[in-house]
Amino acid sequence: MNTAAIAPQNSAPAVFDPRRSFQGLILALQKFWAEAGCALLQPYDMEVGAGTFHPATILRALGPRPWRAAYVQPSRRPKDGRYGENPNRLQHYYQFQVILKPSPENLQDLYLGSLAAIGIDAHLHDIRFVEDDWESPTLGAWGLGWECWCDGMEVSQFTYFQQVAGIECAPVAGELTYGLERLAMYVQGVENVFDLNFNGGEGAERISYGDVFRQAEQEYSRHNFEAANVETLFQHFRDAEAECQSLLAKGAQGERQLMVLPAYDQCIKASHIFNLLDARGVISVTERQSYILRVRELAKACGREWLKTEAGGG
Template sequence: MSADLAFAPAPRDPARSFQDMILTLHDFWSAQGCVILQPYDMRMGAGTFHTATTLRALGPEPWNAAFVQPCRRPTDGRYGENPNRLQHYYQYQVILKPSPPDIQALYLKSLAAIGIDPLAHDIRFVEDDWESPTLGAWGLGWEVWCDGMEVTQFTYFQQMGGFDCKPVAGELTYGLERLAMYIQGVDNVYDLAFNTAGVSYGDVFLENERQMSKWNFEVAETGALFDLFAKAEAECRNALSAGVPIAAYEQAVEASHVFNLLQARGVISVQERTSYMGRVRDLARSSCEAYAEKMAPEWQAKYPGWSLV
């Protein structure tokens, strides 16, 4: 190869770069055998909604994956005026199935890789069992605190879509902005160094936070949102009746986000909120159930002795 075409990547510098911190986590979890996936191309409130987590937690097949997921929580927007509250932010998601016996040690090694030496910091696992009624899911879990600040949620999935997880999957959810603020020693998320070339997090996202907060709280047309919710609900049922539960699940995710927008607009009463949450839950659980039932014959053929229930 010509010397002009040769390329040697610069060393990662997670202590001075948000993107290098992400790339270092990619390097670390890739070395552990994880498939490094791309974000799901839909608006969702948490990385757990990615099909690589939710649907892949079902069934007996081994599955190890890691990915960044942009998350949207419209009611958390603060017009770019709050130093650590965002309506759009990033989670780093790892799912390991079956959960390895050394998952806690692997996690601590991943912290060391991005510049947090577990021996030099107060790392605590605070019991915090996780539940998502929307997904019909729950798990035994811990919040991971570093020097008094929560940086990760660590969960052993016990159920997903109302079905027992057999085998149990381990999930790690890193709060990327919070971790980066800690590592870089800044108090304002917009002051984070996004890379080592002088681009800040604020350069990338501050205007987005201003405009999207206004849209979420003031501008989004509520009649159109109610219509979008009804259409997503109907299309989910349509997909379920046609035997394509992955497509149905996507519509459940869409309905969930539209519901969050309706909450941000302040047009759902307390009583209506309970009703809408129940409708989203029914869509998501029905999609997970249909996926598990559709895949069960294939899983049982590959893994004799395994059963869905």
């Protein structure tokens, strides 16, 4: 079977090589986007469902100030857990996130450059931009863009934000999200995510993705589907919601807002708790909509208040 789809090019040491180690893929993307002028941030230190939730994306996308950042974000999707048994699905995975405001004229070319940097040769592979408009009901956000395909596989999401937290983006930011595991599986030619080479080592030196995460997938699947205390979670949701509103109220000083970031943390928290409750299967279809609306109201309030801060251009 021809799975070694990605031809070797230069010979970086395996520990840095995007085709031979998971960390090499991350390092190559970081290097590329650092050269493109992005601030290389670190993951946000809270549980989020996607890199978009990081304040460096969702809040910085609002307001007039230019912004360029790139970072890895661990993303938690409690419902996607499969007890470490599915070769493609994880309840915890990594996204590589790039946000550029305003979206540069050559954003597509930059993106294609980043693929080249991780060893995807556009003359050997079929790279395509396939319509996929993005919408996040919880964040009150939408944008137009594509899913980017490499030989029929979706490797990234490419979005021009039009609205965030219910507010029109002016100017518009461009957002790129790479699903790192899937991309790594492709460039390493691996069929099961747990077989990914994480550190580039061989033999006894080799640390696989499974070595790092399989046990976590099993334990968190148990937690997400069976064990998480539902009553506590409901209470935490109410607490986070109340705290978010309370912090915004306390932070309001005339035309300024002094505590939007702590308030937004509570919004993120509420969102993750909702995802856990959803995984526990205790939220009915009708309730589901109302929980999403409650989180959206928090996100919208934070977005509105962000514009009253210095970084928000207020």
